[in-house]
Amino acid sequence: MPIVLIVAEQQPDGNLRKATFNAISAGKQLAEKAGGELHIALVGKDPSKVADELKGYGAKAVHLGAAAELEHYLAETYAPAIAALAQELKADYIGMASTAQGKDLLPRVAGRLRAAMATDVMAINGSGADITFTRPMWAGNVFADVKLTTPVKVLTLRATEFPAAAGGQGAAEVKTFSPKVEASKTKFVDFKEVKSARPELTEARVVISGGRGTKGDFKEIEGLADDLGAAVGASRAVCDAGWVPNDLQVGQTGKVVAPALYIAAGISGAIQHLAGMKSSKTIVAINKDPEAPIFQVADYGMVADLFKVLPELRAELAKLK
Template sequence: MLSLTRNAPRLWQAAGCRLQSTLVVAEHDNVTLNPITLNALTAAKQLGGEVSCLVAGKDCAGVVGELSKAAGISKILVAESEALNGFLPERLTPIVLATQKQFNFTHIVSGATAFGKSLLPRVAAKLDVAPISDIIEVKSADTFVRTIYAGNALLTLKSKDPIKVITVRGTSFEAALLEGGSATTEATALPELPTEMSDFIKQELSKSDRPELTAAKTVVSGGRGMKSGDNFQLLYALADKMNAAVGASRAAVDAGFVPNDMQVGQTGKIVAPELYIAIGISGAIQHLAGMKDSKTIVAINKDPEAPIFQVADLGLVADLFKAVPELTEKL
């Protein structure tokens, strides 16, 4: 019989068992932490066992300081290099793999963003395990729930892989609070990073005084019914009055009305604000998959048979070009 002593972890592993522990890969811009990391941290805590975080980037001491405030993190591993400029997945993957090998993590977790979706499937392939994407619930350390068929069905899956590589839908987990933290910080040795596969040239980020789409408490979205990009000025005026973010359906993006970083839906951004106002949006399944978890949904559409009214809490059958200016004026 195996007795539990201060050397229990070593004895446990010697007996052929693996202690459960989770690595959360932090998403950031070298200055501030992306809020979805805090949602991923909540999911990681639900897995049980120790939780560690990896902060990889360049001159990211501020991110480490911010993350160290969160409770439930045992240690923060820091990897800094000029080669990590741009956060290319080809260069981040060897760091994640080396960290997992060094500390024998059983779970690797990140947010289901462009960052997580480009990095973790690559990590999973290198580990020869199946990635578990976009989970919305943790049942146990090896059992998870995710949506399928554009959110019309829920799938409960049980993974038998020795290492679980998971991306987390941020809107399904509360953000961990940045208080009560006592994590230790340590630098991790950098493996050889590939430089011949890709190079970071530059990035162009859109700037706005409005809240970021996935973090906003109120979202105003427009669809094909807006008829042109110029007409989105109606939504911008309404959003400014409500301190809201502005989104769009895929139909509006495909028509060239607005850039694709505003797209809400299955192939766009997943949002779950307190208030979602859908204007001129018919309510295709692809769009509903990205916003139907919103607490209150308001729809404005001149077609009373539009599918959006089936999920809306409040609906207004009206010409948006009359209704929106009137609503903006009354706010």
């Protein structure tokens, strides 16, 4: 029976990263299509604290590997642990959310197992041995259906394309194992968190993004975001200029988002940016240039100065409450 192993991810604060639940639902879909079963793995210094959270998603088993050496995430120490577990379970598929950690770790796991890999999988097609994956190429301008022909197949899963798994599907068996620990030539030095009271970009229901048109003044964007409980995003130009933290970049090479509402203020809409937000349900574009490409993907466009529109928008939205 085909085995699908989904790797869960703990944030530095120990909580599960939400994209894990999107990856679990993709893994469940894959297990159903392959006619196999879903397993979930988590390794780290203390994975047991989130064990209960991982139990209710219809997995056959949740495998927890604890080791002091795994305190700080490093691809070099996590990859042997995951690869050894996958070999022991005879996993056919290994998947993880397309987070920074997923993209750093899984190719190293794949390398260890000489497995072919598909990055940013958006859809799982076919069934049995004929499963193919749809993934973006050329900054999302092309969707490719790919088949992996190695015995073990490795995937990162784009969280915005799979719903977060619903819990309450029975209690999976929780198994602990001793992760394979190898000496590392890399050591963790520090992690500087960008702290924000606003929701995480990839998890927010509403995203307000600013581009070059803001000239670096994000006050109105942040104000509107706080009014709506939204996350703040930015175009590449704005991050490059150092006006906002890099972590806010929306685009093919930054964060890929798909909120219910995406408001692009002063963003022209380069291909690279569009690839990161085109899947949003409703898109609003505010830009002075009527020819800006952002208007081609916007449901509602306003040709106007964002510094005039945003305060008005905040006042008008306040009336709805």
